[in-house]
Amino acid sequence: MASQAHEDVDLVIIGGGPTGLFSAVLARQLGLSVSVIGTQDEKPSSLVVGRADALNARTQQYFEVAGILQELRTKGIECNSKSFFSLAGGIDRQITSAYMYAKKPAASSTFSQGDFQSRQDKWWTGLEHCHHKHFLMIGQPEVEKTLLQQLDDRAPVHFGERVVSIREEAGGRSVTVVTDAGRTTRAQFAIGADGAKSTVRQALGIGFQGTKPEMIWAVLDTFLDTDFPVCSEIITFQLEGQSRVSWIPRERGMSRFYVLLEGDVTQARAEASIRQHLAPYRVDFTRTEWFSTFEVRERIASSFLSQEQGRVMLAGDAAHVHSVNGGQGLNTGIADAFGLIWRLALACGKGNGDGVGQVAAPAVSKLLGTYDLERRTVAQDVINVAARLVRDTMHTAKQYVATIEKNAGYITGKSRMGVSYHEIGSCLIVDSERDIWRAGKRCPDLVLTSPVISAEQEGQRQWLYSLARYGRFLVLAIGATPGDLHSLQRFRCAADVISLTPRGHGVHSAMDTSGTDEGLPTFASELVAPGDAFTVLVRPDMYIGFVGETKGAVDYLADLFP
Template structure:
């Protein structure tokens, strides 16, 4: 692994400086360390988050965190939820879950309800570099080779790249004069993490409550038997007003509030940075998470979109820093492709959340209908990069395999243990996967080596499975594979498909990454 190097002038030099210690910043640091980069992390908070903030991991985020290696720990603490209910006039009016249960090629067809403090704690356990809490960036500049950050402790950090994951009021974004534009609906929500005593039929469902034709209260089941309520109020916002509104919406059932761990308010804003990479896409500072985009909490998009930012950015920065054959211009374009892909997605996410928040003043049926229409973003499984113009997507398609779409997860037979394994449980982050689908094809040898793992996936054969081999090449069987014409698939390290086709096309795609210009 890389290490922090004090320069002759007393500055600290690292591969990556991460500004912000929330989930986006922490995951960025974990991935960078996994790929051998030296990292410095600063966060202006006094210490790790203890209460509140985000509350749900969607299906795609769970796939990411399985690759990272922390999902099992979080699942042991959280609550699975894949059903949305509507309640009005003293009874349940509907229950819907098909946008989860109809998902294909994924294991976890649900939200995992768990608090952001638990997510951050799991990432901190995975991180072998300390977070410098109580330290704030006060200035940032860059040249053609590095970004330079000075802090309130008198430190100067020089990194080959820097990630600004310092939230919606990002100092990094402001210092670089990156505009942050959008809309601001006149809505202020209150949120409570609370323990209650009630005769309401408690269930592991997201319940939207309708009163007087509007849907201003939602109940989210949480870990430890806790309940989270989102309450839209008019006028002065107080905890008493929020609790009274909850009582009104749950009537005729009684509710007693036993202990409230966290009460807060948030003003709905919908904004996106004009670029996610400094110097109009060519610089050394990259925005991620709320520093790059903010939106309503409706649909659980905030933390999930930030996690996806980090997962899509980490491998790019590692290649830009460490691959000797990548030219400076190629490294710049590699990082710029993050802006191309993730800013397009962020714009769509803002649109989805905007529809949801505006429909809270409509009936519960209309609100849930909006969820169903936008389920691809709410589950995370419909997020894709085809059509964005990304240099890292070679438009191509065979069956369910399409460049720009997420790589399917599926069971593999033929491991040394004899037990089925799923693809996402065995892939290493930072590696390109080259899948030979349908036959024992010779593995490609790109003219310039990239971190690559080869898998051969054959059709299942009744009565036995193919043997697996060790190292970076293995052979498996899978029901997902038919006996049709064989082909190859390149899966990027963020588990999105880059290319589908023949061996020559794989070589061309892999070589193109090192010859970006």
């Protein structure tokens, strides 16, 4: 292969998996020119079978803001229940099964193995300020296919090419990438999303420390003929005090099984273990679409940012790997992309709107430095959670579910718990808080209505996140005018302003930041109290940067856009 092509773009992405492709989709939406070197972990094309299998609530919000969630929802399966199937003995099996699949199951019951809760969904149903209270069970191949459909020849994906060199030019203004096909791409920035064996990470000399493999799991994507009472739930099977088999519902009527084995890990032994755990029900494997193994190891890059010029970032598995327990691999990589691209767009003088000025050099360093700090902190927390989950498979389902419940924020993508950037020293988080609004936490997704509800308007509702535009800051004027909103006018190309009022208290009287007489876009929420009067500044990645007087929001933006 000898293309000898030359490209000049804003951003070159190495890695054609979900992290790399989503980065490309977001970058194109913000006006960046993009080239993708698609090889990832020796993958010659987009994925056809296997790998990740679920999108959590947080990832669904990201895809909703990007405008691609609806297509994925038509292909996937919603799942918000975790069931445990106990195999203590024949009678206990039948009782547990009947209990699990009752239309109105009790909260808990006692079996010969002990007192434990065999069906749980409260970590989903109890989510607050969250629209999508479920996993969307869908395979990584479908996710990649959908992302590829969002790209065109303006963002080419060069599958089958492997990076042979990457270097940051003197002066720190560009990165040059060369592939084994002779392609040379020069860009302002580069993202290494090329998997756990990342060529980019190795070329940059970034360490990748962690544990050695401790367990080896088998994973099957298969179609079954069974008399087991199949349902759209994640089921963990307990046998002899351990939880070594999990059943995941998938699109197209397919089933995903994770099986922990000792000794030789083969498809035949995995299928035998599944039959043993599902006994006395009959199980026939009619067609297995994918069989693989994975080693449990936890590793994290010593930096997500190149140390020489800071023009190359790591994301996804190139930056962090962990066990699949909790389904955080793809989800964490997607969050990396969502947290990174808006920063790079601002550094390139692009964004979701006309006339966004390029931020000053100190602000560029701040933007990229906080990506490293925030996402590396989160990655370490995710590794810790996944480590606890995978080791609890050696114990009872009761202990396993207790670990899931304790760490539900990471597993479900819970909007107000789990992943947070407060109190980690990020300079893009100004410590501040009012009611449910806290800097460093994700912005709550609220149900909004017209300010004055009439009978005709009663059913007209929308969610706050549906108003968000990726790449732009969102300023929420909560309650009465919290200071001079007109002072935000100078940032109108980078920030949208919305007024939130108490339900039934009329339309906000302030003019919008463009200086027209039309007034701010105004919505009512039951979570806004009559006495509220403050401003919330939401970053483009939907994390709150500041809460307080409008002057504080102006100062925050002025630090980026002097």
